[in-house]
Amino acid sequence: MSAFTSVFASLVGSLADVLHPLFQTASAAAAIILFTGLVRLAVHPLSRAAARGQKARSRLQPQIAELRRKHGKNPERMQKAIMELHAAEKVSPLSGCLPSLLQMPAFFLLYHLFSSRSIGGEPNELLGHELLGAPLGGRWYDALAHGGVFGGQGWVYLGLFAIVAAVAAFSYGRTKQQLAANPMTPVTGPDGQALPGMGAMTQLIPLLSFATLITVAVVPLAAALYVVTTTTWTAVERAWLYRDLPAPGATAATAA
Template sequence: MSSFMSVFASLVAGLADVLDPLFHGASTAAAIVLFTALVRLLVHPLSRAGARGQRERLKLQPRIAELRKKHKKNPEALQKAILELHREEKVSPLSGCLPMLFQMPAFFLLYHLFSSRSIGGDPNELLGHTLGGAPLGGRFADALGHGGLLGEQGLVYVALFALVATVATFNYRRTKRQMALSARPEATGDGGGQQVPGMAAMNRLMPLMSFMTLFSVAFVPLAAALYIVTSTTWSAVERAVLYRDMPYGAAAAPAL
């Protein structure tokens, strides 16, 4: 593991060296943003496949509505019938989750790299690199202890929170709009019939999940926070493009 982390640290440092003429003291932070963008490019085909899968799932809604009517008193039979329908049509109900799952190793690598004081027995020099005076290995609480919210380090987090709040608000409004459309009878194909148990509560909570990123940014190392902010912004733009022709139901697919 230590040798692997050494290779990963060298990769980040190499990207920072390439970007140094443009970003100077913030070159390591820029390297993390670039690394995140490269990871998202790698998983973009999975995101496109997830969008295609969502379109296929939407086509199944009228048949699923019929199954709900048929098994409305037997939830276990309903679940089994829906899974069987997905198998018959070769539609994976989890295809939208794959981009998030494939990103997790990259995120945890970055988190571990900027949480470790040493790599392969040597001091981790990356921890001393900064963005606007805030150490990439530091956290929001550390920034508050060095000048408060309006101090040099605190203002870095203020900027990140502002960006995250903007993206979260965009996702919130879009998800609310899609949820409202998906609740219409013409969207479900069941004439306003019975919903899956617990779906109403999920529909109320799902739009608010966009704001959970604010808490993540506050508690992880700044380097990992940069990954989260970059990836979340990418997801918002990517989903707006890939799901632009879906009048309803796209909100059901997860976004990191």
């Protein structure tokens, strides 16, 4: 981890130096936002592939419903038929997970970098960078100890919380609409019955957008900037990539 952290620290430092004439003391924060954008651009092709997979799964819903009706008394045959249908249409139920998984290393590197006092035996100079007076290595509870919620540092976090809440509300509405238009395929056990608790889990999925508020509150400010930037990117990207998914009621009308 230390070798990766050293290389990553050099990358962030170099970006901060390039951006310093424009952003001055906030150059490191700007570098983190730029780095996040570069990461998202790198995984964008996978996001597009995930969107194509989601649209393909949406088109397959009538066929899956027919397979469930046809093989309802034979759960093993039903699951096999559904898997064969996915394979024939070259649709992977897990394709949507890849973009998120590939972003995790960048987040953990940022978290480790701005949680470490030293890098390779040398003092971590990046901890001296700030965003509007809030240290990039600090957390929300540090800001609360220096002026409270409405102190100088507190306002930085209030701004981040406001952005996250707005993005979460937007994502919540879109996820509710998409689940209404394209219900998730129920997960069943060996007996063909839906696994207990899955219905409640489906209801909770749209609310997961608001969990980002907790993350922003407990991680270093640098990692919080990454989370806020990537979450906002995801909301905008999904709104664009999934803009032509059918609205609630459209699938049923088409099937009829």
